[in-house]
Amino acid sequence: MILVTGGAGFIGSNFVLDWLAGGGEPVVNLDKLTYAGNLENLAPLSGDPRHVFVRGDIGDRELVAGLLTNHRIRAIVHFAAESHVDRSIHGPEDFIETNIVGTFRLLEAARAYWSALPAAERDAFRFLHVSTDEVYGSLAPDDPPFAETNQYQPNSPYSASKAASDHLVRGYHHTYGLPVVTTNCSNNYGPLQFPEKLIPLVIANALAGKPLPIYGDGRQIRDWLYVGDHCSAIRRALAAGRLGEVYNIGGASEQANIDVVHTLCRILDEERPRADGKPYTEQITYVKDRPGHDRRYAIDARKITGELGWTPAETFETGIRRTVRWYLDHQPWVANVTSGAYRDWIAKHYAG
Ligand code: NAD
Ligand code: TYD
Numbered sequence: 001m002i003l004v005t006g007g008a009g010f011i012g013s014n015f016v017l018d019w020l021a022g023g024g025e026p027v028v029n030l031d032k033l034t035y036a037g038n039l040e041n042l043a044p045l046s047g048d049p050r051h052v053f054v055r056g057d058i059g060d061r062e063l064v065a066g067l068l069t070n071h072r073i074r075a076i077v078h079f080a081a082e083s084h085v086d087r088s089i090h091g092p093e094d095f096i097e098t099n100i101v102g103t104f105r106l107l108e109a110a111r112a113y114w115s116a117l118p119a120a121e122r123d124a125f126r127f128l129h130v131s132t133d134e135v136y137g138s139l140a141p142d143d144p145p146f147a148e149t150n151q152y153q154p155n156s157p158y159s160a161s162k163a164a165s166d167h168l169v170r171g172y173h174h175t176y177g178l179p180v181v182t183t184n185c186s187n188n189y190g191p192l193q194f195p196e197k198l199i200p201l202v203i204a205n206a207l208a209g210k211p212l213p214i215y216g217d218g219r220q221i222r223d224w225l226y227v228g229d230h231c232s233a234i235r236r237a238l239a240a241g242r243l244g245e246v247y248n249i250g251g252a253s254e255q256a257n258i259d260v261v262h263t264l265c266r267i268l269d270e271e272r273p274r275a276d277g278k279p280y281t282e283q284i285t286y287v288k289d290r291p292g293h294d295r296r297y298a299i300d301a302r303k304i305t306g307e308l309g310w311t312p313a314e315t316f317e318t319g320i321r322r323t324v325r326w327y328l329d330h331q332p333w334v335a336n337v338t339s340g341a342y343r344d345w346i347a348k349h350y351a352g
Helices: 010-021 039-045 061-070 085-090 093-115 119-124 157-176 198-207 227-240 257-271 302-308 316-329 331-337 340-349
Strands: 002-005 027-031 051-055 075-078 126-132 180-185 187-189 212-215 221-226 246-249 254-256 284-287
Touching (some): 002 010, 075 227, 085 340, 093 126, 126 157, 187 227, 212 257
Parallel strands (some): 002 027, 027 051, 187 221
16 A cells, blocks of 8 residues: 555645556555645545545654554655645744654654565655755746756745755655655646635636735746646656655746736636626736745756656646636535635735
């Protein structure tokens, strides 16, 4: 079996669903079910014996040790994290606790388990650490995209905590020989993303007739990676990634935020026109910029393409249309996850 952490979140649940649909080994899914974790994401697996869900914390040493031993885990795919930059600005502590201390404890449990395995299982064991391009900092307009050799220059509590976790993973490989592979990917989008992040937030607000908040001048650039493409890249890295190596994963889709929002408005105008016939762009509202807002991220994915033969299947245009359609078809999912706690966050963060 494999152990997936954070498998009730956005990327983790997409990964578990894809993995099992593709005939992968059974999954033990360890997730704390924070505000971002949602068992409804895994509803298609209800009653499926290949999926064992465990509610718990990656920092719970005894629990993790028991899961590794009892299920004879042959690989860990580590998604669990606090993942939202804006939340890390309002309250960094949970980010330190889960992303740094939690990853440290998970590594300790993995090391103890892996060290005691018979030789053949030791050789086959993998720890795949899922990280972000945000650890590399911010690019100027003409800078080349992030390569795996770029210096780490994290600028937010979130990216600093992910950078720390990447360093720990690296250290466990070089010091103890733990067979790790790290992936650093760009901004994911697609089905099942919690509507606090730009794309699902804009879709939800557009349909609800609410403002579409653009931070600062809206000219910040992100590279957008369709979540299904991210899952296929992780599968490749797990199967064939070289031990101790880092692979950058990107969607080859650099876009300014304001252009992303215009694209969403155009697709919504086509697929679900406003009752008054006006364009959704009328709801665009410029708001105060995020403190320390990184200007540009871009990914050089030549290493994973060259070594592992991975390329993204979706363009931004195809992926974003699929995503909008998924949200239009899953309005009850959106209604269920935008609970009281979600409304409190929106009121606090977008106040004024
Ligand atoms: P998410 O916030 O949607 O999901 C995180 C999941 O982890 C949730 O289900 C949550 O309940 C769980 N979790 C949190 N703390 C936990 C703990 N202490 N123990 C066990 N479970 C815990 O995040 P996501 O967008 O799916 O991101 C997954 C991973 O990918 C993260 O490591 C993130 O840093 C990385 N990443 C995400 C993006 C992106 O665009 N979403 C981009 C680059 C990297
Ligand atoms: P986000 O989805 O939070 O991802 P990240 O900060 O990890 O890149 O934000 C994507 C971009 O969109 C980022 O530049 C911030 C911006 N943004 C807005 O302009 N308005 C919003 O309401 C949100 C949530 C994000």
